[in-house]
Amino acid sequence: MATPILEIKALQKRFAGLVATNDLSLDVMAGETHAVIGPNGAGKTTLIAQLQGELSPDGGAIFFNGKNITREPAHRRAHLGIARSFQITSIFPQFTVLANVALAVQAQQGHSFRFFGSAWDDSELLGPAREAMDQIGIAHRADIYAEDLSHGERRQLELAMALAMKPQLLLLDEPMAGMGRQEGQRMTQVLANLKKHYAILLVEHDMDAVFALADRISVLVAGRTIATGSPEEIRNDPAVKAAYLGHGG
Amino acid sequence: MSASLFIEQMLNGIQFGVMLFLISAGLTLVFGIMNLINLAHGALFMLGAFLATAFIKWTNNYLLAAVLAMVITAFVGYVLELLVLRRFYSRSHLDQVLVTFGLILVFNDIVRLIWGVVPVQFRLPQAFAGSINLFGDVQYPTFRLLILAVGLLVALGLYYVVVHTRIGMWIRAGASNRPMASALGVDVGLIFSLVFAAGAALAGLAGLMTGSISSVQVGMGDPVLILALVVTVIGGIGSIRGAFVAALMIGIVDTFGRVLLPPALGSMVIFMLMAVILAWRPKGLFPVHA
């Protein structure tokens, strides 16, 4: 746990005068699950988007495994080992579940300029895809079209796709959003499993899940961290209580 | 090119640009607010011109005929929205293009059934039929000055309504978040119908203004449609301000392109301008944030 896999230094992002990320610094250690919490509009999704590369920051720097990736395009970061699951489910609705995951495997392998040969009976793709689906527990839905999945299953599919990319760091943007109690508990189970194998930056509103999973927690308010520490420390931090937990989060 | 000729050509370019703005205002309004590509805009343009000629013959009063033509074109647009286009707001742009392409064909044949294939005459009131002396020996057609004035008024009017009035606020609310606007008690369906009717009325107005200086015949809306699409896209889809700037730009570039360049290049210059601008700014000059 000594070396940080992800280091964020003094990150800045503005939208037309509105400060979304304000001098934000944060790190994720190898093997660590670092949760980021904060009220709506605190800039959590903006942060994830900058880490993944969809948005580019106005200032500051991002290091991944010691390498400055601040100006790397999104697809290159994915190849370095950063995988993102989206807050609003983002899948390929007209592909089956298996196809969705196989696509992620293919993207990770990087041999997509193959014009002939059916991708659908390519064991190089389907093997790892099935593995990822097993890990998340969605293998039994392999042949269902993604648009026919329930909400919870779609979130699971998202995760399976993220895993299929063989990432070193998972950026999870509210994986429990919109889930029922039972589904949420199942998802917490899945994440507890993943936690053993991956470094995770977790953005989540469900405090039970956060406190159950996180090794460390950072609290984000108005684009900056107001506190970072173990779940215990955060629970007892008066500033956090005032700014965030106090509002009944 | 002498200075007075240059000024006259500049005026021609601006006037042509304002005419293009009139033609594209309704298109970009509907496109921007309802996210609907309405190729039948050219058909409504044609309808406005034909109705105006018919009403001029009937009432012998240009202003009255123009108002009647706009009202009826608006009504046709309203019915069209209610019967067909309403269900296409949520469909892909491709479906919208196809269905409104079908509408063009239907409209062309309906107009042809009613008015025949012979181009019809557009009689201008005496006061606007001639030209006036602007400066030096430059005679400028009076009616073109009227087009200039009407175009500028429409631009200002649209700007005022959309940005500064309650209706404009509802329209913008409905466009950006339909469920939210409904929850606030805005009848979004009605607002959209009215906006579409207003777009149709603008098409009709453009048709009757253009028809007075050009030929009023079946299919007159088709070439005009391409110009309107070019203006809309260069300006940034949905941006009234963008349409205005783009229309002026195209009017001036086209006018000087025709005079200064060889003819083959002259007819390409608008499209080259568009390709260059979109390559430089893929969402047009004034992108509208969705």
Added chain:
Amino acid sequence: MPETQPNAGNATGTLLRGAWPAIVCIALLALVPTLSAMFDNPFLIRLFTRVLIFAIVAVALNFVLGFGGLVSMMHAGLFGVGAYVVAILAVHDFDGAPLWIFPGTSNLAITIPLAIVVTALVALLSGAVSLRTSGAYFIMITLAFNQMLYYFFVALQKYGGEDGQQILASLSFAGFDITKRVTFYYVSLAVLVAVMLLFWRLVNSRFGIILRATAQNERRVVALGVSPLRYKLAAFVISGAITGLAGGLWAAGQQFVSPADLSWIRAADFVVMAVLGGMTRVWGAVLGAVVIVLLEALLPNYTQYWQMPFGLIVILIVVYLQGGLAGLFVRDRPTGAH
């Protein structure tokens, strides 16, 4: 031809499963010369030759349109480029005057591949610019390129300008005369079948998967670590090259080319064919081409006002038949941007 997806019990998509409408369609098209002889109506072959060549374009267009989500309005322009390559070289062969330093030729074995290459280059250049945009902007910028190509050929007074260019040289394919009506029909049919197979393979290849995924959710494709631009451009070039091939065939079949072949109405016709046929199947576009060409040929025989029923048919199909004509035959899922 089905666009398969991995599937439990049957991971291997078989060639024939779900492809029967395509096979029936090809079989019926293969019967046309026989029917034509039976009814003593040679015009039937000509009409269906037109169907075949337009079908090739529609299938090629649908590769970027139905599977890539790119509504190109410049395929008439690309079609025309292919046609003019064959025509211009044939004219130089007939006149005996070299084109710059190259001698003209009427050998289709040379000119058709050349048509493919030149069209691919045009598609590469215009695609590289157009693909910077997306959605409605892409439709419009490709339309602009179509108009530029159109006016370019109008300006080519040397090759007839607006009047177009008659091919007076007798064309051959490496010595074989393939321009005889029935021979040419079967050649066109063979090309169509080959093109359908090509696109069916492409659509199910790794390359095709990325393309289809990009059409559904480009943002996610980027997040998966793929930069979609190169794939879209490659698809656009392949589609353009095949369209150039069809254009070359068109010139050989008609022995006449003109800027009207590049008109934007024609470009819209191609889009209509692809969409009405059903965009989610490679063979859907063939149905679209059959129906549109037949309607355009038959309706004017009944009324001067034939555009109205034609327009109404288009409207009804778009409103009620979202899977296109292919949707009549196989249960299908709608495609389109989400």
Added chain:
Amino acid sequence: MKSKSSAAILAAGVAVFAIATASAQQGPIKIGHMTTTSGPQAVIGIDMVDAFKLALKHSGDTVAGRKVEVIWGDDQAKPDVGRQVADKMLESDRVHMMTGIIFSNVLLASVKPVLDAGAFYISSNAGPSQLAGRQCHPNFFGVAFQNDNNFEGLGQHMREKGFKKVYFLAPNYPAGKDMASGYKRYYKDGLAAEVYTSFGQLDYSAEIAQVRAAKPDAVVIFYPGGMGINFVKQYAQAGMMSQIPLFTGAGTVDQTTLPAIGDAAIGMYTGALWSEFLDNAANKRFVEDFEKEYKRIPSGFASASYDTARAILAALNSIGGKVEDKDAFRKAMANVKFEAVRGNFKFNKNQFPIQDYYLVQIEKDAKGRTVAGFRGTIMKDLADAYGSDCKMPPLK
């Protein structure tokens, strides 16, 4: 069941053609009339169709006791559609001859299969120079004109009237250049300016401003259809009519466009190959009956279409309706005698007309309609300039 419906689509197409084929034995004389009857140029095509029908009606739809059947087609002003309709008429309807095409580009695309099939093409409008010259063909007859003719008489007239500085405008397409070369051939001195604008242009204010600045003696335009309406209206609105006189050759400002231009065109001089006021019996009957039948004044396009039908009928009559004897029909056409509504008419060696050229001026008639008032004959026996390039095989 679904394969049946796909088969049905094809079968329906097949069946329609099967029916259309019918038998082609000693039945009626079949004429394929293909012109533009949809789109913006339909106004011309419909005038031609109506005139053709009128001529047939005048002969009772029969010639020498044999029925005449016309198969009507629409080329949509597109060369490839024209080619397809021509193929259909030849191979499916088995027509003996074709006529009706307006545009040179459609004609050039469509005429090859007609001539290759051994059928005749009798042109009632388009007359491209290729077919009058090097590519002339024994089965091709141009009854209307060779394209250049439309402006040749005007060129001579304006030279005689002493116009020194002439400004010429036309759309940028081959017919536009044909008209310019026709004009220059007889005007002889060069033009002060020759401006080509894009086809189908809407706004001419820039061109009109250039004209005003150039201060020419006269302006000559060739703008057929809607372009003519646009230009003439805008020219008048700019107050130019009274400053610089506007001229045009045949086929620009006539009854297909005058109703739309209205008073703006009054006073304009126009070259013409025909006028509704030409004083001959055939013309009087044509104009009267056309107005009675269709409630409008015929155009020059209609007159040429009427003459074409009458020439065909006269030639057929002289050989007893035996259209199958191609040599006889060709000979009969080449020497055809009929009373043309345009006055003097005979075929040159290249089978294009030798005819007179007139001057007309736009004015109001007693009923308040804008018409082309007859002002006199400018040229007698005008023949085209390409005949010498034509190596026409002799008549058999």
